[in-house]
Amino acid sequence: MAQDEWSAVDAYIVGKLLSQDPVFEAALERNRAAGLPPIDVSPAQGKLLHLLARLVGARNILEIGTLGGYSTLWFARALPLDGRIVTLEFSPIHAAVALENIQAAGEGAKVDLRVGPALDTLPLLEQDGVPFDLVFIDADKRNNPDYLRWALRLARVGALIVIDNVVRGGRVLDPASDDPDIIGTRRFFEIAGEEKRWSATAIQTVGAKGWDGFALAIVEQN
Numbered sequence: 001m002a003q004d005e006w007s008a009v010d011a012y013i014v015g016k017l018l019s020q021d022p023v024f025e026a027a028l029e030r031n032r033a034a035g036l037p038p039i040d041v042s043p044a045q046g047k048l049l050h051l052l053a054r055l056v057g058a059r060n061i062l063e064i065g066t067l068g069g070y071s072t073l074w075f076a077r078a079l080p081l082d083g084r085i086v087t088l089e090f091s092p093i094h095a096a097v098a099l100e101n102i103q104a105a106g107e108g109a110k111v112d113l114r115v116g117p118a119l120d121t122l123p124l125l126e127q128d129g130v131p132f133d134l135v136f137i138d139a140d141k142r143n144n145p146d147y148l149r150w151a152l153r154l155a156r157v158g159a160l161i162v163i164d165n166v167v168r169g170g171r172v173l174d175p176a177s178d179d180p181d182i183i184g185t186r187r188f189f190e191i192a193g194e195e196k197r198w199s200a201t202a203i204q205t206v207g208a209k210g211w212d213g214f215a216l217a218i219v220e221q222n
């Protein structure tokens, strides 16, 4: 199977299983118009994140890596009216587009968007003292080992942690890679495998976004 076929199957799945919500297409269109890179989760992945948030009854979600807020909106739609998602974004340009998307979707009350390098904004969340029910890690992969440590620190026991892009077209297998994102991903797997405070797995995926995968874990102790 090649990319065209993976994309066609994704389109079939989306056509059959995802109801038409103009908010999501409008967000992707705004991202395109603003020149943001098309590295948001796919629609089917967005729906998966939405379902996972509902499965764990999430009221407090932490997202690392907002881009234009596409995945943020899938999460926001899963939250109760008094739920919140804190989403962390390095780029003020991406954050400005995300804010537009969030406001246009009518989800402003649920979304707390913080701009800056996540390793600077994460420590501030500790002061809030509200543990997260779900953490989605989808920013610069080189920092995934640190994001994993923060996720374990900020999430409640029983929380779900989702880490995107852990396969990267199979390049995760290359021990000689000098790509910092591959090095970070491989280091993430090493730490994740040794970590006793959570139970984790990873799933490979193919689809509109190519060959990649995500890791899932439940926090058992923190």
Ligand SMILES: C[S@@+](CC[C@H](N)C(=O)[O-])C[C@H]1O[C@@H](n2cnc3c(N)ncnc32)[C@H](O)[C@@H]1O
Residues within 6 Å of the ligand: 039, 040, 041, 064, 065, 066, 067, 068, 069, 070, 071, 072, 088, 089, 090, 091, 094, 116, 117, 118, 119, 138, 139, 140, 143
């Ligand atoms: C893959 S995109 C996020 C996609 C988004 N979760 C979605 O599916 O719609 C990664 C984002 O992380 C941001 N980012 C990169 N390094 C970061 C850092 N150190 N701290 C916070 N955000 C960062 C990038 O600017 C980019 O917008």
